[in-house]
Amino acid sequence: MSKPSPKVENPVVTHKLSIDAVSKRFPLPGGKEIEAIRDVSFGVEENEICVILGPSGCGKSTILRMVAGLVDPSSGTLLLDGHEISGPDKERGMVFQAYTSFDWLSVRGNVEYGMRINGVPTAKRHEQAQKFIDLVQLGKFAEVYPSQLSGGMKQRVAIARTLANDPSLLLMDEPFGALDAETRWHMQELLVSIAESANTTIVMVTHDIEEAIYLADKIVFLSSHPGRVHEIIVPEFKKGRRYTDKEEVIAMKGYSALERQIMKLMREQGASDDY
Amino acid sequence: MTVSNKSNNRRQWLQLRKPVSSRQSLISAIFIWVLFFAVWEGVARAGLVNSLLVPSPHAIVTTLVDMLINRDFVYDILISIWRVVLSFGIACSVAIPLGIMMGAFPAVEAVANPFVSAWRYLPAPSFIPILLMWFGTGETPKLALLVIGVIFFLITLIMDHTKQVRKELIETGLTLGGDRWTIVRTIILPSVMPNILTAMRQMLAVTWTYLVIAEIVASTTGIGAMMMRARRFLHTDEIMAGIIVIGALGLTFDILFRKLHRWLFPYLHGRES
Known part of the structure; x- marks a missing residue:
């Protein structure tokens, strides 16, 4: 459990991303409001993989969308590198669960897209695109249209496209949720190696406990209705290391205890759920 | 196994949901x-x-060939095509930008849609008398009828297709640093273009319908006018030749649009490796 004190008006820039006392209410038809998020505070450090986990209805996607600038908070502040987040920006690139490939562009065209609209010179663009196409292992498919790619490959294009745009923060909203189990597991391992080689700070939302434990340096566990930070869990058993073999992590002492602990939390915190 | 399958196929002509x-x-x-x-x-x-x-098909074809070679039917056909292409071009040049703007920006839709959707319920032919009064008997009233007949449907179709561009694509563009005009130009437009071309193909068929109405009611030239002339002399074979030509032209334009679709959007038509 670690919560920054709510008294701090302007928190000192100790985190790369600081979310401070953020709440979100959505209007309902009939003039009422529903509170999706209440007083959420946590920080994300440079090069950290932070996973937001929680039962359905805990507003985890809403938090991520606020970090992306796609949704404004009703109250509270979000700071990235000390600057307040307002509106979407290329410094916070987002990968969605739904496939977002631009079907009219080749894989290379997709990966170059962000750099193209931001006016990166052609030579630099080609070089950067090639680097990230190779990083997500799509070298052989660079000239292919997305409609000919599998779901996992489409998500790799989306990751490469976002990273090639050189964001300060990579946001991922259940990026592997639509993939089959085997592809998902490969993608998780790939993400670990990408995070290592590209020094990326990642904030990811998932409801998959196994995925959270394997990927996360830090798990922000939310309770639901409204979403609040229930607990911040650091998978201590990984001893601050990352592993590109998932089975290695699963076999580690401490893995199953943590998984059990989180499953229990899920059950308790999701129990009040309507469904 | 394969052998019995094959003979099976041959015997069973009606196969549930089996593509031919x-x-x-x-x-x-x-x-x-x-x-x-x-x-x-x-x-x-x-x-x-x-x-x-009811002349025989053979007699109609003979008449048609004669009309094409010895009479001025080619001129009528060309003027009809010209009317369709010109009026449809005018309709598209307004409907495409406006429809995209309405689909992309709800504020534009809020202004334009109440106006556009009301016009769709006014039958275009009901404007013929007033168009004739305003514009006389030249080309203008015919072109105006053709434009009025399709433009409002075209705008609505394009707006709906634009609205269906997935939210995630737009949000991806936003988080990659695109401003709204960049997103309209580089995401919304290329996403919706294939559907716009399909909408154009469908509405072009409607333009042909209005063309015939315009030429029958108020014209001395064009395929429709020729058919009305033929009626006066009980030349059923000429009327039917006219119908066949209109059908053939409609089909030709349809095929051209399909080819254009394949050529412009190869990524939607399977592999071309």
């Missing part, structure tokens, strides 16, 4: 038309119908 080969669909399509004309020809030759009212 392209060869079979071509043969089937030719078959039904050959059958249609054969029955017609047979009925006409056997004298079962009044040949003045």
Whole structure:
């Protein structure tokens, strides 16, 4: 459990991303409001993989969308590198669960897209695109249209496209949720190696406990209705290391205890759920 | 196994939801038309119908060839095509930008849609009398009718297609640093273009319908006018030749649009590696 004190008006820039006392209410038809998020505070450090986990209805996607600038908070502040987040920006690139490939562009065209609209010179663009196409292992498919790619490959294009745009923060909203189990597991391992080689700070939302434990340096566990930070869990058993073999992590002492602990939390915190 | 499958296929012509080969669909399509004309020809030759009212297909083709070579029917065809292309071009040049703007920006939709959707319920031919009063008997009233007949449907179709561009694509563009005009230009436009071309193909068929109405009611030139002239002299073969030409033109334009679709959007038509 670690919560920054709510008294701090302007928190000192100790985190790369600081979310401070953020709440979100959505209007309902009939003039009422529903509170999706209440007083959420946590920080994300440079090069950290932070996973937001929680039962359905805990507003985890809403938090991520606020970090992306796609949704404004009703109250509270979000700071990235000390600057307040307002509106979407290329410094916070987002990968969605739904496939977002631009079907009219080749894989290379997709990966170059962000750099193209931001006016990166052609030579630099080609070089950067090639680097990230190779990083997500799509070298052989660079000239292919997305409609000919599998779901996992489409998500790799989306990751490469976002990273090639050189964001300060990579946001991922259940990026592997639509993939089959085997592809998902490969993608998780790939993400670990990408995070290592590209020094990326990642904030990811998932409801998959196994995925959270394997990927996360830090798990922000939310309770639901409204979403609040229930607990911040650091998978201590990984001893601050990352592993590109998932089975290695699963076999580690401490893995199953943590998984059990989180499953229990899920059950308790999701129990009040309507469904 | 394969052998028995094959003979099975041959025996069973009706297979639930089993796609037919392209060869079979071509043969089937030719078959039904050959059958249609054969029955017609047979009925006409056997004298079962009044040949003045129902000429045989053979007689119609003979008349059509004669009209194309010896009379000025080519001129009528060209002027009809010109009317359709020009009015449809005018309609598209307004409908495409406006429809995209309405689909992309709800504020534009809020202004334009109440106006546009009301016009869709006003039948275009009801404007003919007033168009004739305003513009006389030149080309303008015909072109105006054709434009009025399709433009509002076209705007609505394009707006709806634009609205269906997935939210995630737009949000991806936003988090990659695109401003709203960049997103309209580089995401919304390329996403919706294939559907716009399909909408254009469908509405072009409607333009042909209004063309015939315009030419029958208020014209001395064009395919429709020729058909009205022929009616006065009981030339049923010429009327039917006109119908055939309109059908053939409509089909040709449809095929051209399909080809254009394949050519412009190869990524939607399978592999071309």
